[in-house]
Amino acid sequence: MSVYTTVSDAELTVWLNDYSLGELQELQGIASGIENTNYFVTTSNGRFVLTLFEKLRADELPFYLNLMAHLARHGIPCPAPMANRHNQFLGVLKDKPACIVSRLSGKSTTAPTLAHCAAMGAMLGQMHIAGQSFSQIMPNPRGGAWRMATAPQVRPFINTGQAALLDSEIALHAQRNYSLLPQGLIHADLFRDNVLLEGERVGGLIDFYFACTDALLYDVAITVNDWCMRPDGILDTTQAQTFLRAYHTVRPLQDSEHQAWPLMLRQAALRFWLSRLFDKYLPRDGELIHAHDPAHFERILKNHIDTSQAVWI
Numbered sequence: 001m002s003v004y005t006t007v008s009d010a011e012l013t014v015w016l017n018d019y020s021l022g023e024l025q026e027l028q029g030i031a032s033g034i035e036n037t038n039y040f041v042t043t044s045n046g047r048f049v050l051t052l053f054e055k056l057r058a059d060e061l062p063f064y065l066n067l068m069a070h071l072a073r074h075g076i077p078c079p080a081p082m083a084n085r086h087n088q089f090l091g092v093l094k095d096k097p098a099c100i101v102s103r104l105s106g107k108s109t110t111a112p113t114l115a116h117c118a119a120m121g122a123m124l125g126q127m128h129i130a131g132q133s134f135s136q137i138m139p140n141p142r143g144g145a146w147r148m149a150t151a152p153q154v155r156p157f158i159n160t161g162q163a164a165l166l167d168s169e170i171a172l173h174a175q176r177n178y179s180l181l182p183q184g185l186i187h188a189d190l191f192r193d194n195v196l197l198e199g200e201r202v203g204g205l206i207d208f209y210f211a212c213t214d215a216l217l218y219d220v221a222i223t224v225n226d227w228c229m230r231p232d233g234i235l236d237t238t239q240a241q242t243f244l245r246a247y248h249t250v251r252p253l254q255d256s257e258h259q260a261w262p263l264m265l266r267q268a269a270l271r272f273w274l275s276r277l278f279d280k281y282l283p284r285d286g287e288l289i290h291a292h293d294p295a296h297f298e299r300i301l302k303n304h305i306d307t308s309q310a311v312w313i
């Protein structure tokens with residue numbers, strides 16, 4: 001997140017009157033992330049995270065909040081939304097939809113070990129299985145229609161070679177039907193900065209606001225593209241295999257998923273290349289904005305295209 005909307009101690013104190021979370025003790029803006037405004041909140045009852053939603057509308061939010069509540073109930077370490085005195089997870093603060101969730105412990109890492117890759121693979125498998133009993137459906141907001149709509153907006157800012165790559169990859173995935181692969185609830189943004197680690201254990205999965213219903217393998221590809229990636233944009237074979245084997249132990253991967261794997265890695269790289277281009281060239285106003293480098297995912301995408309055989313279990 002970045003702090004797009006400022007909240008004062010006095011404003012939060014009034015808002016917290018609607019909750020049973022005790023007295024406000026500390027409020028601190030969080031200077032990382034992209035999508036929302038987030039604050040760490042300490043009250044006399046514990047530690048929480050306040051989120052003001054900058055893009056998502058109130059009618060879109062019950063899916064995410066109910067999902068986090070569902071996964072938390074199934075033992076997945078994710079933020080549990082707090083209900084207010086009207087038994088609702090969602091409120092309004094500074095004219096923005098807002099919620100307050102439990103604060104998880106642990107720290108993210110930029111340099112995962114093999115043990116971390118194994119723990120993440122297993123955790124992703126567990127999250128996918130827990131998600132199977134979540135009945136709400138959310139089409140992927142960063143799927144094919146979004147790619148088609150976003151590419152023309154970034155095209156004026158990129159060179160002709162990049163535009164050709166973007167167009168050919170978008171066309172390739174538009175022709176494919178991934179709906180026959182196992183589908184379900186996916187996080188869709190489980191990068192290293194969205195996972196809190198406690199030693200070798202996964203202590204928390206956060207930032208569920210891209211979660212949706214899609215091919216489970218797509219989530220695996222998004223996660224592997226970040227967790228098992230060398231700085232030069234080439235997959236670390238040992239890390240990727242370790243991740244996939246741990247995932248497979250929890251949710252066995254199918255032959256159809258093996259066939260689709262190289263293209264899934266490309267589709268996952270394309271999604272983040274495109275969103276990073278958009279965030280770089282068409283940014284919103286904000287106090288503390290952290291744009292990610294699109295060139296990293298352009299390199300990853302090119303490397304996936306050049307690699308005929310992707311690592312598998």
Ligand SMILES: Nc1ncnc2c1ncn2[C@@H]1O[C@H](COP(=O)(O)OP(=O)(O)O)[C@@H](O)[C@H]1O
Nearest residue numbers: 001030032033034035036049079102103104207
């Ligand atoms: N429930 C939580 N528990 C602990 N830390 C959290 C929690 N939610 C967010 N954070 C912290 O806030 C940072 C930004 O949150 P994130 O959800 O990634 O924001 P955004 O949705 O804007 O991208 C995270 O990197 C993490 O340090």
Ligand SMILES: N[C@@H](CCOP(=O)(O)O)C(=O)O
Nearest residue numbers: 001033034035189191272292
């Ligand atoms: N993980 C994405 C950016 C999404 O922003 P987040 O801070 O909400 O996770 C990327 O690295 O491009």
